[in-house]
Amino acid sequence: MRQAIANAVVGDEQKREDPTVLELERRAAELLGQEEAVFLPTATMANEIALRIQTEPGDVLIAEEHSHVFIAEQGGPAVHAGLFTRPLPGYGGRITPEQIRAAMTDPRSGHEPRTRLVALENTHNSSGGRVWSLDEIDAVIAVVRELDLRGHLDGARLLNAARALGVPAAEIGRRFDTVTLCLSKGLGCPLGALVAGSAELMVKARRAKHLFGGAMRQAGIVAAAGVYALDNHVERLADDHARARRLAEGLSAAGIAIDLDAVETNFVQIDVAPFGLTKAEALERLKQEGVGLSGTVHATKLRAVTHLDVSNEDIERAVELIPRALGVLVRA
Ligand SMILES: Cc1ncc(COP(=O)(O)O)c(C=O)c1O
Secondary structure (H helix, E strand, O other), X not given: OHHHHHOOOOOOHHHOOOHHHHHHHHHHHHHHOOOEEEEEOOHHHHHHHHHHHOOOOOOEEEXXXXXXXXXXXXXXXXHHHOOEEEXXXXXXXXXXXXXXXXXXXXXXXXXXXXXXXXXXXOOEOOOOOEOOOHHHHHHHHHHHHHOOOEXXXXXXXXXXXXXXXXXXXXXXXXXXXXXXXEOOXXXXXXXXXXXXXXXXXHHHHHHHHHHOOOOOOOOHHHHHHHHHXXXXXXXXXXXXXHHHHHHHHHHHHOOOOOOHHHOOOOEEEEEOHHHOOOHHHHHHHHHHOOOOOXXXXXXXXXXXXXXXXXXHHHHHHHHHHHHHHXXXXXXX
16 A cells, blocks of 8 residues: 555646546445545545535434434534434434434424435444444435435445445445545545545535535545555455454453344444443553553443454454453453
């Protein structure tokens, strides 16, 4: 990837003269099952642009309550698009068509805000990298269309979802009006994301990109990493999933209660409540043992993530070190 970055052919991206950015956008549009894609610095910006270009201030955005757009974008939907947010309680990060129907405002009302957009997240970060099946997506999108709403997919980890479902990413992406893909997660790029949609919507996305201060110059330097990742880091996501499974099974065998059915992609969630530890205490103990996990939005749950810098040996070490750090062997 460093070599690809060094060799990148570049031009002025703001003028759409950077051939590497154009190539990445072309590849991403095809990958995501959409007409066009726009290269952006981050997936947060990609989500926020997607919300802004499909709504008007005062419109209602429906999403699962622990979606990234609600819990981790600093209230961006309100700040950047003036949206009124309607968080719905989910099951494994998913919401149902019935919930959307029940949350729907009256489009003919002179008083109620207009419900406009439903945003789904696949895989869903805070539920532990859980996957929406195609049937579940279809059921929600059918209601979105019936109610004349728009559908956005926060597909920051869409390629993990596609891998878990065994379908091309385009099969998932094409069902939505807009799709976000992040390059700096499992794909291993230093930065970068894309938003994709119809050619008409992407004209608006390019304008919003400039407005948000995201229009760049010789951005091919980083887009080259994205092209490299699409060529070399997609198939290997299966390794991350297999390692997460091995980690979950190893920890489970060592006496840590893990919901194995919830381990569908590259995350393993660990509840530290049974060890009488707070998240901060557990993270500190893990750090002392040399294991880097992160917190989650949940009161007592930590998150382990497998990615291209985590090897089989690292997983075996983690299976030894995590129970020790959490005091499992002492209690056994
Ligand atoms: C589901 C989801 N969407 C969007 C983002 C934002 O990504 P970025 O850090 O590129 O802004 C994240 C980051 O963790 C995420 O998990």
